[in-house]
Amino acid sequence: MTGGALGRVIRSAAARRTAAEELCDLCAAPVPDDHRHLHDGVREEVLCACRPCALLFTEGEEGDGRYRLIPLRRLRLPPVDTGPLGVPVGLAFFVARPDGTVLAHYPSPAGATRWEVDADAWRKVVAGCPPLAGLAPEVEALLVNTARGLDHHWIVPVDDCFRIVGLVRQEWQGMSGGETIWPVLERFFTELAAQP
Numbered sequence: 001m002t003g004g005a006l007g008r009v010i011r012s013a014a015a016r017r018t019a020a021e022e023l024c025d026l027c028a029a030p031v032p033d034d035h036r037h038l039h040d041g042v043r044e045e046v047l048c049a050c051r052p053c054a055l056l057f058t059e060g061e062e063g064d065g066r067y068r069l070i071p072l073r074r075l076r077l078p079p080v081d082t083g084p085l086g087v088p089v090g091l092a093f094f095v096a097r098p099d100g101t102v103l104a105h106y107p108s109p110a111g112a113t114r115w116e117v118d119a120d121a122w123r124k125v126v127a128g129c130p131p132l133a134g135l136a137p138e139v140e141a142l143l144v145n146t147a148r149g150l151d152h153h154w155i156v157p158v159d160d161c162f163r164i165v166g167l168v169r170q171e172w173q174g175m176s177g178g179e180t181i182w183p184v185l186e187r188f189f190t191e192l193a194a195q196p
Contacts, residue, residue, distance in 0.1 A: 024050035037070045037159045039139050041098075046070065046159050070139045070157045074195055077153040080129045082144050084121040090147030091168075091185070093161040094122075096137045105161065107168035131155060145189060148182060152189050164188060 021030040025038075025047035036054040038047045047067070049057075057069040085094070085104060092106040094117060102122045105112040126132045132142060132155070141161045145152040167188060171181040 022048055024048055024053050026050075026053045029053075036072075037157070038067045039070055039158065040067055041138060042066050046162055068136075068139050070159050071136060072157060073140065073155060074157070074160070074192060075131060075155040076193065077129055077131060077142075077155065079151055080125060080132075080142065080144065080153040082125060082146075084124050085117050086121070087144070090150070091145050091164070093144065093156075093158075093164070094142040095140075095158060095161075096135050098137045105165075107165045109169060109172040111169060112162075112165045129153075145185070147185075150186075150189070152192075154192065156192070160192070 022033075022035070023029065024031050024035075026049060029050040029052075031048050031050045036049050036051070038049045038054070038057055039045075040047055049069075054069055057067050082092070087104060087106070089106045092104055094102050094104050096102050101119070102117040103114050104117050105114040135142065135155060139158050141156055141158050143152070143154045143156045143161055143164075164185070167184050168177075168181065171184050172178065173180065
């Protein structure tokens with residue numbers, strides 16, 4: 001073990017790194033593990049929010065159009081026929097935009113690949129599953145997992161989808177994902193089903 005002043009600096013820096021807290025992206029206050037998130041419509045990213053900042057953007061309030069509080073709704077749907085949407089993989093999510101267009105995303109080792117869904121195809125999918133008509137633009141998503149014979153269809157907060165993107169980036173190995181990605185994704189959906 002390194003002694004003296006240099007040793008104390010190294011140990012102190014290591015302790016700070018391991019004890020680093022997540023901070024609110026608006027005011028820099030520490031946030032708990034179960035903090036809320038905001039969608040930044042200008043930068044198209046998800047931000048961490050402390051409770052006081054999250055309260056500024058209560059659901060239904062637009063916050064000058066830039067920030068929207070990501071809702072907590074998680075709704076399991078009956079099987080949704082996503083074939084008309086042209087999804088080339090079994091794990092994907094669909095996010096409506098304020099202008100009515102819908103972007104499809106699928107997680108990959110390089111991040112989320114996305115494309116615009118055909119408007120007529122999306123209308124057909126919504127007609128077959130009416131709860132999708134209430135999807136909150138930019139902050140909720142249709143999450144689909146039909147990989148490996150599964151049949152999961154959910155309306156979820158968009159931050160859940162970004163968590164999946166992070167899991168895929170972190171766990172994916174080789175061409176088919178390797179052995180660790182599938183149990184991790186299975187655990188994600190098990191935990192999703194267990195939430196109130």
